[in-house]
Amino acid sequence: MLPGFELRYVWRMLIELGHFALILAFGVAIVQMIVPMIGAHRGNAGWMAVAEPAATTQFLLVAFSFAVLTWAFVTSDFSLQLVYANSHTAKPMIYKISGVWGNHEGSMLLWLLILTLFGASAAWFGGGLPARLRARVLAVQASIGVAFFAFILFTSNPFLRLAVPPLNGRDLNPLLQDPGLAFHPPFLYLGYVGLSMSFSFAVAALIEGRVDAAWGRWVRPWTLAAWMFLTVGIALGSWWAYYELGWGGFWFWDPVENASFMPWLIAAALLHSAIVVEKREALKSWTILLAILAFGFSLLGAFIVRSGVLTSVHAFANDPERGMLILIILAIFLGGALTLFAARAGAMEAKGVFSVVSRESALILNNILLAVSCFVVFIGTIWPLVAEMLFDRTLSVGPPFFDAAFTPFMVALAVALPLGSVIAWKRGSLARVKTSLAALLGVSLAFGALAFAIQTGRSALGPVGVMLGVWVVGGSLLDLWLRSGRDGLAVRIGRLRRLPRADWGKAVAHIGMGVTIFGIAAMLAWEKEDIRVAQIGDRWDVGQFAFTLDDVREFEGPNYLTTMADMGVWRGDKQLGLLQPEKRFYPVANMPTTEAAIRNGVLRDIYVVIGDAQDSGGYAVRVYIKPFANWIWGGAILMALGGVLSLSDRRLRVGAAAAKMPKPVPAE
């Protein structure tokens, strides 16, 4: 033991240790980027073997660094500038923790944590991969890490200290103090960064010059996992907007939402085209291109959010220098990968042949629709920028544009889905399933007509939504049923239970898509709104329900002041429940928020908001009846669940299982 050394000194320099770990990880990433790549090129097993321990080390170092930052937030260490700017001692513990990533620097550290976690997982679970491909994948993954380590250390260091620590912090943006939003960024990042694995696989395959069915099988679980996380992340964000922003909107076509939606659409296309590579060894170069684009859109999303070029509430870092750096990272990775693609894609000879009516063709249509719909979102998002720079027009592109330009693609996708999912590979025919499909079409039309007859008004949106929903859900069930063969009921049910998990995953995810389409259409078409000034004791009707304003009280929460109303919900003389909407004021951040009160239901949500006290007495009150609102997110959960089912399929674990089996001893 050194003279004068005490353990508490280490404790005091914990922050510096975290900082140092981050710098070390940067160094490790540089080594991992270069050494295995050269090793793979020269066929040197020793150099290639560097990749695995390096990936693990990188992850452990970043995890330590992240833990230190979390510790600083939890203990409210205001000597750290980041904690001072984004936390407060009175804040509930969960938001002290989520405050770690509720700011630019911390969210970049989370990004790196996830990036290195994926890299390490590829090292841990990639045992089934050929050594050379694995070394290259890990090297490419490390190169992405290098770029982001440099970014965080040079422009966004979370470990900067304040010389004189203030007594208390400035608090986290109250909008971000919410359970939905606490977990929204980690899921989104798991998705964004997960797509870096698909990218690394694509670039490694291009360097290798070889793409085969096995490659398709290896890249699919990573893409599937990333897509599932994106699905959950987007759904969480949308759900948060729904209950927090105070009027029950769930999607605003905000640039930042679009930034997460574009990689989702491309990843969905990639999922489907990777199946074609795996099963039929076709669409290889297109699949590689999609893998590159998917991560490209993730980086573009990071650029849009971090640079603030398209200003929005998410851009807590409106810093042009950071934006420029991300743009450079984007240019290097996308440009480099696309150049490599241009040089090598020709070598990817497709093998499988198929006729016009086949699953392959259907999946090509799926890919075209998803890719072009992503392009609609892309051009709508960047158009204000382009129009201003090139045409000197200052304009906006908002929801009305996207509703008009994007929706047709989703309708086309929904119409084509059941047809495509029942056609056989290689050379299919619709004749075999013509009767079943015709019956399904009849049922869908009947449901649509029924919806039209029941609803008030002549809007087509609701009935069309019902029709598409029934068509897609029914089509997925029909697909499952057709797979069970032609025998008796008992035999078929037995077969259904033994179908591969991937088949169930496909059906569940597609059902989720149908449910979401129905939910969106039904809610938008049949929503009811009522805005009024209500006195305490008033009773009024909205649709089939009645509402009473019983009381309005003011009191103090942990770090806010609140005005809370007691509102009764009635149907006739029967009280269904009490809703307590709030209007909060966060004094530290000097910011008001609304907390809508929602009575969730399968058939409808009842959504009430309390507003300002009026000069004439009483309070402004808003009531919404939102039919089938929960189906929107329910569908998203089903989609993610479908992904989980598919991921648990034996087929995707074959690589891992094979690695555990004893290697055959070569005969002497």
Added chain:
Amino acid sequence: MKRLVLALLLCAAPLWAVEPGEMLDDPVLEDRARALSQGLRCPVCRNESIDESNATLAKELRLVLRERLVAGDTDQQAVDYMVARYGEFVLLRPDASGANLILWLAAPGLLLVALGIGWVTIRRRGPVDDKLSADEKAELDKILRS
């Protein structure tokens, strides 16, 4: 810059937008006003329509829009009135005119190109020829006979 940030913060605060006092008594006119204001952007906000925004300017615009409608403007005239004062920036659905044609037509154009390429690709991959070549047939016969 500071003022802009302040304005954005104010807009980001999610209070509500249309207040009871602003609404017109005539439900038909009010419906038209709501529909129109959902397509007009609040000039000082992030991506928000004047219907959603609680910024002071958005409130003023809502009132102006309703005045125009009460004065007997058609929907188009009322929107034109706004555009004349605040520029095409307030339109959330950009006009399909001039350079904006690119915005509106790029995706349908790309779709046609993609469908074309897709069709050519599909045609080139087929038709599937299941017939065995003479050699294959001979080999198969051999296997079957043995």
